[in-house]
Amino acid sequence: MEPSHAHVPSQCGRVAPILARIGDKWSILVIMILGDGPMRFNELRRRIGGVSQRMLTFTLRGLERDGYLTRTVFPTVPPRVDYELTPLGQSLRAPVQALGNWAQQHLVTIEDARLRFDEAAKREPPAPPPLRFSP
Amino acid sequence: MEPSHAHVPSQCGRVAPILARIGDKWSILVIMILGDGPMRFNELRRRIGGVSQRMLTFTLRGLERDGYLTRTVFPTVPPRVDYELTPLGQSLRAPVQALGNWAQQHLVTIEDARLRFDEAAKREPPAPPPLRFSP
DNA sequence: CAGTATCCTGGACGATACTG
DNA sequence: CAGTATCGTCCAGGATACTG
Numbered sequence: 348m349e350p351s352h353a354h355v356p357s358q359c360g361r362v363a364p365i366l367a368r369i370g371d372k373w374s375i376l377v378i379m380i381l382g383d384g385p386m387r388f389n390e391l392r393r394r395i396g397g398v399s400q401r402m403l404t405f406t407l408r409g410l411e412r413d414g415y416l417t418r419t420v421f422p423t424v425p426p427r428v429d430y431e432l433t434p435l436g437q438s439l440r441a442p443v444q445a446l447g448n449w450a451q452q453h454l455v456t457i458e459d460a461r462l463r464f465d466e467a468a469k470r471e472p473p474a475p476p477p478l479r480f481s482p
Numbered sequence: 483m484e485p486s487h488a489h490v491p492s493q494c495g496r497v498a499p500i501l502a503r504i505g506d507k508w509s510i511l512v513i514m515i516l517g518d519g520p521m522r523f524n525e526l527r528r529r530i531g532g533v534s535q536r537m538l539t540f541t542l543r544g545l546e547r548d549g550y551l552t553r554t555v556f557p558t559v560p561p562r563v564d565y566e567l568t569p570l571g572q573s574l575r576a577p578v579q580a581l582g583n584w585a586q587q588h589l590v591t592i593e594d595a596r597l598r599f600d601e602a603a604k605r606e607p608p609a610p611p612p613l614r615f616s617p
Numbered sequence: 618c619a620g621t622a623t624c625c626t627g628g629a630c631g632a633t634a635c636t637g
Numbered sequence: 638c639a640g641t642a643t644c645g646t647c648c649a650g651g652a653t654a655c656t657g
Contacts, residue, residue, distance in 0.1 A: 361589055361593070362582065362585045362586060362589065365585045365588075365589065365592060366510075366581070366582075366585055370505050371629085372629080372630075375501075387638085387639090388638070388639055388640080389638070389639075398631095399631050400632095400639085400640075400641095401630080401631070401632090401640095401642095402629085402630060404639085404640065404641085405629095411599065412595070412596055412599040412600070413592050413599075414594075414595025414599075420639095423638095424637085424638090425637090425638040425639075426637080426638055426639055426640080427638070427639085428638080428639060428640085435588060435591060435592070435595075438584070439584065442577070442580040442581045442583075442584045443581070445577040445580055445581075446501070446577045446580075446581065447497065448577075449573070449574065449576075449577045450497045450500045450501055451497060453500075453570060453573070454496055454497065454500065456549060456570060457500060457548050457549055457570070458496070459549075460547070460549025460570075461547055461548055461549070464546065464547040464549075465547070506649085507649080522618085522619090523618070523620080524618070524619075533650095533651095534650070534651050534652075535619080535620075535621095535652095536620095536621085536622095536650075536651075537649085537651075539619080539620065539621085540649095540650090555619095558618095559618090559657085560618040561657080562618070563619060563620085
């Protein structure tokens with residue numbers, strides 16, 4: 348049925364499952380987009396772009412379960428369902444934003460490092476003879 | 483060969499690969515632990531607890547590639563390799579800590595929500611008859 | 618000690634078809 | 638419209654064995 352997210356070393360005990368949930372492929376994105384206000388299923392789907400129906404459903408279910416958002420069904424035909432961040436969900440936006448900003452700021456540095464690393468990997472330096480000691 | 487991390491919707495273009503890298507199973511953990519100071523491979527391995535040798539190697543390689551840490555080889559026998567955060571790696575600790583703290587703070591709220599959700603799911607409310615309108 | 622090299626498996630995720 | 642059901646794929650990641 349639903350993908351389980353049941354791993355993570357849990358050195359950090361109970362915090363890990365939380366990070367695992369919001370760390371999956373779509374959760375963060377959903378949360379950030381819902382920050383713009385409540386939204387219907389397909390609107391959300393379009394805005395994300397690239398989610399399968401199935402995964403969006405699972406993601407939303409999971410986030411609802413943990414209390415990040417509410418799911419409101421209007422019993423009309425055809426049905427209409429609104430998703431909206433709870434205060435909990437809202438409060439998550441700040442730290443996530445912070446991470447996003449960090450990524451933005453260090454983008455160039457990182458892409459650079461990556462290039463230099465890959466470059467250096469190609470002209471392998473021949474290893475010097477090892478010494479006969481060990482601490 | 484190495485696991486690829488090649489997905490993510492890339493609505494966010496170049497930021498996504500970065501988040502993907504540090505969002506994998508071990509990277510964050512490695513970064514946070516290396517915050518305590520430089521460390522050798524097996525020391526790191528023990529502290530994390532539960533990583534396979536293979537994945538720790540890959541994780542470290544990836545983090546080195548992006549410039550989060552340096553890898554220093556002492557050409558002795560047996561070899562000794564130290565891993566140490568770069569300033570870039572150090573600077574990542576703050577926003578990650580923030581997220582971790584957030585998780586800590588809202589732990590109870592979340593576990594609660596989860597319980598209530600699962601509870602409510604068991605005694606399914608019978609659906610009321612739908613109306614004949616659509617917006 | 619700090620890796621590589623292989624092999625293998627579970628589960629995250631997508632595509633498609635069907636429905637109230 | 639907003640799902641659920643079913644099926645298939647891919648690959649992250651673990652286990653194990655070998656090596657400089």
